[in-house]
Amino acid sequence: xxxRLQGIPPTIFTTMSALAVRTGAVNLGQGFPDVDGPPDVxxxxxxxxxxxxxxxAPGPGVPSLxxxxxxxxxxxxxxDWDPDGEVVVTTGATEAIAGATxxxxxxxxEVVVLEPYYDSYVAMLQMAGAVRRPVTLHAxxxxxxxxxxxxxxxxxxxxxxxxxxxxxxxxxLSRAELSAVAELAVEHDLTVITDEVYEHLTFxxxxxxxxxxxxxxxxxxxxxxxxKSYSFTGWKIGWATGPAHLVGALLAAxxxxxxxxxxxxxxxxAYALTSAADFPKQLAASLHERRDLLLTGLxxxxxxxxxxxxxxxxxxxxxxxGWADATEFCLALPERAGVVGIPVQAFYTDHPDAGxxxxxxxxxxxxxxxxxxVGRLTAAD
Ligand code: PMP
Ligand code: GLN
Numbered sequence: 001x002x003x004r005l006q007g008i009p010p011t012i013f014t015t016m017s018a019l020a021v022r023t024g025a026v027n028l029g030q031g032f033p034d035v036d037g038p039p040d041v042x043x044x045x046x047x048x049x050x051x052x053x054x055x056x057a058p059g060p061g062v063p064s065l066x067x068x069x070x071x072x073x074x075x076x077x078x079x080d081w082d083p084d085g086e087v088v089v090t091t092g093a094t095e096a097i098a099g100a101t102x103x104x105x106x107x108x109x110e111v112v113v114l115e116p117y118y119d120s121y122v123a124m125l126q127m128a129g130a131v132r133r134p135v136t137l138h139a140x141x142x143x144x145x146x147x148x149x150x151x152x153x154x155x156x157x158x159x160x161x162x163x164x165x166x167x168x169x170x171x172x173l174s175r176a177e178l179s180a181v182a183e184l185a186v187e188h189d190l191t192v193i194t195d196e197v198y199e200h201l202t203f204x205x206x207x208x209x210x211x212x213x214x215x216x217x218x219x220x221x222x223x224x225x226x227x228k229s230y231s232f233t234g235w236k237i238g239w240a241t242g243p244a245h246l247v248g249a250l251l252a253a254x255x256x257x258x259x260x261x262x263x264x265x266x267x268x269x270a271y272a273l274t275s276a277a278d279f280p281k282q283l284a285a286s287l288h289e290r291r292d293l294l295l296t297g298l299x300x301x302x303x304x305x306x307x308x309x310x311x312x313x314x315x316x317x318x319x320x321x322g323w324a325d326a327t328e329f330c331l332a333l334p335e336r337a338g339v340v341g342i343p344v345q346a347f348y349t350d351h352p353d354a355g356x357x358x359x360x361x362x363x364x365x366x367x368x369x370x371x372x373x374v375g376r377l378t379a380a381d
Contacts, residue, residue, distance in 0.1 A: 061089025170308020
């Protein structure tokens with residue numbers, strides 16, 4: 001295995017989902033819904049398959065999806081992007097992150113990035129030869145420390161990689177926190193790449209795209225995908241929007257990664273964004289209820305857990321149960337209780353101690369599944 005991949009552990013999601021399957025445990029680990037998105041959207045994908053959308057799509061994406069993405073950014077956020085040149089369709093947000101990184105980073109460049117990290121960031125930055133400059137979010141409130149952010153920027157900073165709503169902590173960066181990032185970016189003439197895949201999954205707080213802040217539209221690449229907003233995580237259709245120089249850098253890499261993304265799913269994703277535009281709001285309302293169900297159950301099981309403002313994840317501190325090490329806890333839990341969670345330590349690559357006692361649970365499962373999981377946790381000794 002090549003040196004660019006050495007030291008990167010296998011993704012925790014594969015490990016923990018395999019453990020769930022092997023033990024028959026309730027899987028509150030990997031974040032994927034157990035109910036699919038809207039059937040009429042699925043019907044559009046079937047129609048596209050049967051209607052002959054089975055050959056290569058254009059590299060930047062089919063025009064209807066690029067238009068739908070541009071229209072989505074305009075409708076929700078007042079951001080105005082040209083579907084030709086300022087919008088690119090990718091194979092999930094994952095490929096957008098990969099393409100932007102490979103398209104922008106020179107070996108040795110620094111990237112300022114929020115820790116705990118969504119795990120593909122660590123792998124991609126290493127593969128591109130980037131140096132991580134972490135800005136670490138600490139339990140229990142996981143807020144962004146503006147001084148730590150400022151201290152992480154150097155003359156070698158290539159870009160700031162943000163994620164809000166934030167996986168795994170559920171933090172939704174406030175307008176004030178984002179303004180601190182924006183002011184720094186303007187001051188140092190920095191690019192910001194922002195992963196907003198959970199943009200619609202917030203509860204009682206507003207998601208602010210950093211591209212909407214003063215001076216930011218011309219320096220921000222915004223990434224999202226169909227996976228979380230529409231409960232189609234298996235489709236792997238994502239997109240990025242921003243100024244042509246950033247979209248172009250991503251596309252320059254993407255043409256050699258995948259060339260183009262799945263043709264029949266793109267018109268269906270366009271349909272979702274335009275004709276099922278209310279779905280994400282309904283999903284967020286339903287997740288809000290399921291979040292509260294999980295948190296109530298966890299508290300009853302002896303695990304009082306802070307309330308996340310967004311995503312479909314909540315993070316518990318297992319010292320409440322007398323445990324110290326979340327990796328040991330999570331590896332033992334399927335046998336002890338028949339439940340799978342994710343040790344958050346896996347995402348604190350640079351400061352593992354900051355996540356040693358933290359476990360992430362997803363609440364994107366049906367209420368009866370959540371009830372079963374918390375029942376099992378309560379019954380465990
Ligand atoms: N970024 C974050 C923060 C995520 O949680 C996910 C979902 N696993 C992704 C990116 C990947 O999204 P996609 O499946 O669209 O590649
Ligand atoms: N984003 C999901 C999570 O964090 C799934 C990630 C994955 O399977 N790579 O659980």
